[in-house]
Amino acid sequence: MGEFTINKEKVLQALSTVEEPDLKKDLVTLGMIQDIEIGVNQVRFTVVLTTPACPLKELIRRSCETAIHEHLSPDVEVIIKLTANVTTARQTGPLIPGVKNVIAISSGKGGVGKSTVTANLAMALHRSGAKVGIIDADIFGPSIPVMFGVEHMQPTITPKDGKNFINPIRQFGIKMMSIGFLTPPDSAVVWRGPMASQALKQFFADTDWGDLDYLLIDLPPGTSDIHLTLVQTVPVTGAVVVTTPQKVALADAVKGLSMFRQPQINVPILGIIENMAWFTPEELPDSQYFIFGKGGGQSLADKFDVPLIGQIPLVQSIREAGDEGRPAVMDTNPIVNDAFRDAAESLAQQVAIRNASKNKTQTVEIQV
Ligand SMILES: Nc1ncnc2c1ncn2[C@@H]1O[C@H](COP(=O)(O)OP(=O)(O)O)[C@@H](O)[C@H]1O
Ligand SMILES: [Mg+2]
Known part of the structure; x- marks a missing residue:
């Protein structure tokens, strides 16, 4: 030249x-x-x-x-x-000062795979290089401890600046707290709403989360006091609604979506994840059977004008891995890995779009 x-x-x-x-x-x-x-x-x-x-x-x-x-x-x-440099829209406040984004994972109905999706999204985000935590706030069925194989662990306490802080349990690189850690496994503790709300507040006020890019909250199904407590306790970046393509699940998801848009809640909806979108047998990886119906997630997304950020197939190994105490993305089934990785990337993308006009903070190195 x-x-x-x-x-x-x-x-x-x-x-x-x-x-x-x-x-x-x-x-x-x-x-x-x-x-x-x-x-x-x-x-x-x-x-x-x-x-x-x-x-x-x-x-x-x-x-x-x-x-x-x-x-x-x-x-x-x-x-x-x-x-x-994961962006945040939060002003640093007294609670969870190092947490950039709080993401509510909700569903209209129980059993649609909200906890399974939360666990695997967390792992997929962690694998991309992000710092990730989970709060299991589902008082009716706290299943995050089982899905991570830590159901018998007890969080420890450390004094810091004259106050006692709970250390989250750390498993596979993810920090987590659960209502399940507060009760012995197998015990039939009936949580009353105010007790559960109090526990959730403690997870924010008295837990030493350190620096996190994404803190995922596994909420109880439907609408509850816990949802209100969450939005009143910390600024929530946005919500994800998990549904199956089935009519009854979709009808309940509509209620959930509407709740987040109520003025007193007012949490932006980052997107919808359609779980059990189709059945794929392990030995026929190219086959899709639409056993719960087809296209329900997309039509719900269209109706609320929000993105469909993921479609997760029904795969036996997803259930097996969860029962054995590890998120399924830790295994090497490409169908499962690709579905959760795509969903995690779309979620992170929606968070970035939401935070676009706000200030930035620290840098994380990408693992390539
Ligand atoms: N995509 C999937 N493929 C296979 N099994 C799944 C899938 N998603 C969830 N499951 C299973 O369905 C059951 C309910 O899922 P769970 O995540 O506990 O639902 P929720 O938290 O919404 O109540 C669990 O046994 C789980 O392993
Ligand atoms: Mg659950």
Whole structure:
């Protein structure tokens, strides 16, 4: 290229032609380009994504490379490091100061797979490089401890700044607290609403969560005092509604969705996850049997004008893994892994879109 020299300004100019597809602004305006270094016939820079689970990361990487080649030089070597800085819309408050996003996982009906979806979304987000926690707030059936194989564990207490803090249980890289840890397994403790609400408040006020990108709340089915307690205790980034394609489940999901839109709750709906969307036998991985009906999740999403962020098939190993104390995505069934990874990425994407206009905080390294 003769006298032509590449400098940082020219790199920024070239990258300002690349739009972040979700946020509809260019990467330079969004402050996503950092650490530009110019070498001999080489350009290096870092792209700071809004989540390590960004489904568009390869697209963004390629667009950056193309922009440098088109605007600066077709021969220059482009080395891009992708990192992420999960965004938050929260003002730091006295409760859970290090938690960037609180995500309510709800369902209209019990048994639709809310806890299974919560456990596997948490694992999939963790695998992308995010810091993840779970609060199991389902007083009617706290199943997160069993699904993570920690039902006999007891959280410990540590004094900190003159106050006693509960340490969440840590399993497979996920921090978790459950109403189930407060009662002996197999005991028939009947929780009254106020007791459960008090326990949930403790999970926020007295638990040492540290820094988390996503804290998922496994709520009781339907609508309850717990839902109200949640939104009154901490700012909630948004809610996910889990349903099966079955008519009765969809009808109950409608109630759940409407509840989040009531003025006194007013939690944005990040999307719908259709669980048990179809049955796929392990030995016939390309077959889909729509045993609970077809297209229900999509039509519900259309009706409420929210995205369908995932469709999870009914697979025997999902149930088996859960019963054996590990989220199914830890096994190597590609059908299961792809479904939960896609759902986790779509969720993270919706969180990023929701937080788009707000300030950013720390950086996490992506595991590639
Ligand atoms: N996609 C799925 N494939 C197979 N079994 C599933 C699936 N989702 C949930 N299950 C099973 O269905 C039962 C109910 O799921 P669970 O997550 O406990 O529902 P909820 O929390 O909504 O009450 C569990 O035994 C679980 O293992
Ligand atoms: Mg459950």
